[in-house]
Amino acid sequence: MFSSTGPFAWFKWQALFADWQIFAQGFAYTLVVAFSALALALLIGIILGIASCSNIKPLELFSRIYVEFFQNTPLLIQIFFLYNGLPYAGIVLSVTTIGIIGVGMYHGAYIAEVVRSGIGSIAKGQLEAAYSQGFTYWQAMTHIILPQAKTIILPPLTMQAVNLIKNTSVLAVISGADIMFTAKSWSSSNIYYGPAYVVAGLLYFILCYPLANLAKRLEDKVNALPAEAGGKKSRLAKQDVTVGNS
Amino acid sequence: MIKMVNVDKQFGKLWALKNINLEISAGEKLVVIGPSGSGKSTLIRCMNYLEKPTSGQIFVDGIEITAHKAPVAKVRQSAAMVFQSFNLYPHKTVLENLTLAPIKVQGIEKKQAEESAMKYLERVGLTEKAHNYPSQLSGGQQQRVAIARALNMHPKIILFDEPTSALDPEMIQEVLDVMVGLSKDNITMVVVTHEMGFARQVADRIIFMDEGEIVEQGTPEHFFSNPSSERTKLFLSKILR
Numbered sequence: 001m002f003s004s005t006g007p008f009a010w011f012k013w014q015a016l017f018a019d020w021q022i023f024a025q026g027f028a029y030t031l032v033v034a035f036s037a038l039a040l041a042l043l044i045g046i047i048l049g050i051a052s053c054s055n056i057k058p059l060e061l062f063s064r065i066y067v068e069f070f071q072n073t074p075l076l077i078q079i080f081f082l083y084n085g086l087p088y089a090g091i092v093l094s095v096t097t098i099g100i101i102g103v104g105m106y107h108g109a110y111i112a113e114v115v116r117s118g119i120g121s122i123a124k125g126q127l128e129a130a131y132s133q134g135f136t137y138w139q140a141m142t143h144i145i146l147p148q149a150k151t152i153i154l155p156p157l158t159m160q161a162v163n164l165i166k167n168t169s170v171l172a173v174i175s176g177a178d179i180m181f182t183a184k185s186w187s188s189s190n191i192y193y194g195p196a197y198v199v200a201g202l203l204y205f206i207l208c209y210p211l212a213n214l215a216k217r218l219e220d221k222v223n224a225l226p227a228e229a230g231g232k233k234s235r236l237a238k239q240d241v242t243v244g245n246s
Numbered sequence: 247m248i249k250m251v252n253v254d255k256q257f258g259k260l261w262a263l264k265n266i267n268l269e270i271s272a273g274e275k276l277v278v279i280g281p282s283g284s285g286k287s288t289l290i291r292c293m294n295y296l297e298k299p300t301s302g303q304i305f306v307d308g309i310e311i312t313a314h315k316a317p318v319a320k321v322r323q324s325a326a327m328v329f330q331s332f333n334l335y336p337h338k339t340v341l342e343n344l345t346l347a348p349i350k351v352q353g354i355e356k357k358q359a360e361e362s363a364m365k366y367l368e369r370v371g372l373t374e375k376a377h378n379y380p381s382q383l384s385g386g387q388q389q390r391v392a393i394a395r396a397l398n399m400h401p402k403i404i405l406f407d408e409p410t411s412a413l414d415p416e417m418i419q420e421v422l423d424v425m426v427g428l429s430k431d432n433i434t435m436v437v438v439t440h441e442m443g444f445a446r447q448v449a450d451r452i453i454f455m456d457e458g459e460i461v462e463q464g465t466p467e468h469f470f471s472n473p474s475s476e477r478t479k480l481f482l483s484k485i486l487r
């Protein structure tokens with residue numbers, strides 16, 4: 001395999017290392033898109049998650065429809081739509097913007113579900129106590145419910161960040177200059193696919209593994225909590241929300 | 247202080263409250279008794295709009311809370327509630343439990359809110375627990391903190407929904423003692439309870455509810471010597487053994 005003609009031949013690695021800057025750029029680009037998309041996804045997810053528990057019917061309905069739509073259509077199609085569909089409506093977005101919006105909106109739906117089940121795991125009496133003291137719904141969420149739900153929300157939220165990073169690789173299909181596209185284009189010009197994809201995979205791994213590990217440790221911490229603090233419930237909550245990611 | 251006019255509350259087909267008319271004057275100590283499911287909680291929860299009546303009007307401190315766009319959050323600040331299950335904020339210390347709403351809702355200075363909080367903690371005998379978390383307290387202590395939390399809103403009315411029902415027997419008295427002490431103030435108190443000794447000692451008026459209706463009302467003397475309704479007699483005979 002590592003012979004002078006195999007897919008992982010040494011001279012191919014040498015060529016890759018000589019071009020390391022190209023891969024570094026792809027890595028940096030992926031980081032930028034991932035962070036921006038994560039910020040957007042958090043914003044959407046927290047707002048919709050809170051809205052979905054608000055008991056205000058139009059808000060609940062809107063967030064339900066949003067979540068079902070984005071969870072039940074492939075991200076790839078959503079990206080294609082932004083890239084190929086929107087220009088017909090006169091809206092032309094840069095590939096980077098499409099990546100941030102597309103991946104951000106898609107994961108916003110999953111994060112909304114994470115937040116929703118986190119809020120749901122806090123005893124009903126907490127909201128009532130807050131109301132009885134004159135807190136509004138949003139005040140009660142920010143001061144009383146979300147700070148308690150935080151420990152329960154954090155592990156599945158971290159897993160969402162992992163999935164989000166991996167999913168930025170769909171940008172390769174619209175020539176997005178990310179890790180995946182870099183690997184693809186670099187290797188298609190010289191057909192050194194082997195090292196290119198190994199390195200691409202490794203770069204994703206470097207980003208995702210520490211996060212996934214963190215998620216696991218946070219999860220263990222939650223499970224060690226007594227049931228009334230979400231220790232038991234969080235396990236159900238997690239199954240509820242992490243299925244169906246790529 | 248509180249006035250309910252023709253108040254109905256339905257949960258689907260079930261009538262939790264049927265045509266309630268009730269007026270509670272300022273400073274009155276009203277005790278609500280009745281069998282399980284008779285609508286006591288629903289009644290008291292309507293008084294601060296935690297439960298929304300199906301029809302009828304409710305006035306609290308001169309404001310109609312059943313009116314369209316009523317300032318419900320404002321009214322709730324003057325009608326504090328103590329719950330059966332305490333409902334302290336577990337992520338906050340005892341002191342923070344007392345000061346959170348005064349600071350965030352009423353806009354009171356932190357220092358001032360803490361000073362009055364310490365005063366109320368002293369009143370319920372828990373100054374030394376100010377920096378503990380609720381989970382480090384016994385049930386009786388938690389409920390006393392909940393009472394102090396309610397008081398630190400400086401309410402005109404305090405609503406108690408079975409404040410001792412979730413407590414171990416040996417902790418009931420410490421909470422009742424605090425409530426008896428409170429009854430010496432001119433604050434308006436509405437108390438749902440099964441503690442007949444407390445009712446006898448503190449109530450200006452007792453109302454007996456059954457199946458969503460106020461069946462009988464009167465002074466403690468009236469209730470414990472010669473109740474008129476058969477349903478009241480039956481209930482009291484069971485509860486007093």
Ligand SMILES: Nc1ncnc2c1ncn2[C@@H]1O[C@H](COP(=O)(O)OP(=O)(O)OP(=O)(O)O)[C@@H](O)[C@H]1O
Pocket residue numbers: 257260261262280281282283284285286287288289
């Ligand atoms: N949220 C709700 N949804 C449906 N039914 C309810 C709800 N809350 C109360 N009920 C019903 O309304 C009736 C009155 O309930 P309520 O809690 O006011 O009784 P209660 O007198 O406080 O009883 P308890 O002594 O057990 O606390 C009961 O039949 C109860 O099942």
Ligand SMILES: [Mg+2]
Pocket residue numbers: 286287288407408
């Ligand atoms: Mg009740």
